[in-house]
């Protein structure tokens with residue numbers, strides 16, 4: 407992070423698994439930190455070398471310390487929809503974890519469809535269950551992967567339920583190396599194209615973003631899975 411020269415308008419949110427991570431993020435100048443837990447036992451073990459409850463306890467400890475420093479904290483819950491080893495994750499499993507994170511002081515939640523198996527019906531059922539638990543959509547971001555091609559539909563369903571914050575990655579690059587079968591996050595370009603089509607101003611220059619993610623894809627040696635990047639590049643030839 408020390409080598410990034412970012413404008414003040416850019417928020418750097420750093421995933422931290424424990425106090426050591428928090429200390430390193432603060433030293434690097436992070437403007438926000440994110441703790442991350444799992445709705446499934448197997449991923450808690452593989453991703454955090456912990457149990458579901460152990461990871462939540464560690465996240466609560468980091469949250470308390472981060473909040474004492476005045477840092478916003480986002481609480482990620484992975485595997486909210488399905489898990490490669492445990493299969494479909496029942497809706498009722500997530501609200502308790504979400505409520506515990508909120509009660510521990512996180513300023514917002516991000517519900518992860520880590521392996522991209524979620525569908526709009528499941529998204530609406532999950533957001534409804536959280537609303538019934540008293541967790542407003544204003545505190546919820548959604549984190550979709552596009553493994554089954556459902557990410558944009560899931561965003562649209564989330565928008566209809568009142569969610570206005572979504573995670574995505576430039577060019578759809580990046581994936582979680584600890585989740586078997588996980589593909590890249592929802593591509594920012596695909597998300598922005600849809601949002602602009604809905605008349606939602608993102609402030610993002612799609613052509614510049616496409617240039618950047620095309621350059622990134624070249625640096626890491628694999629093409630961007632983003633349909634919009636592919637289409638915009640083809641339209642320029």
Ligand SMILES: CC(C)(COP(=O)([O-])OP(=O)([O-])OC[C@H]1O[C@@H](n2cnc3c(N)ncnc32)[C@H](O)[C@@H]1OP(=O)([O-])[O-])[C@@H](O)C(=O)NCCC(=O)NCCSC(=O)C[C@@](C)(O)CC(=O)[O-]
Pocket residue numbers: 421423424426427428430442453454455482483484485518519520521549582583584
């Ligand atoms: C949590 C641990 C460390 C437990 O791993 P562990 O082995 O149980 O931890 P440990 O306390 O025994 O430490 C092992 C070594 O790591 C060091 N260590 C310990 N902590 C840190 C730290 N923060 N920064 C740097 N070094 C650290 C520690 O100092 C020690 O070093 P040694 O003494 O052996 O030289 C490990 O399981 C881990 O790093 N997990 C995170 C893996 C990861 O980055 N996963 C991807 C995150 S993205 C994601 O989860 C999905 C999400 C959130 O994006 C949304 C979604 O799609 O679901």
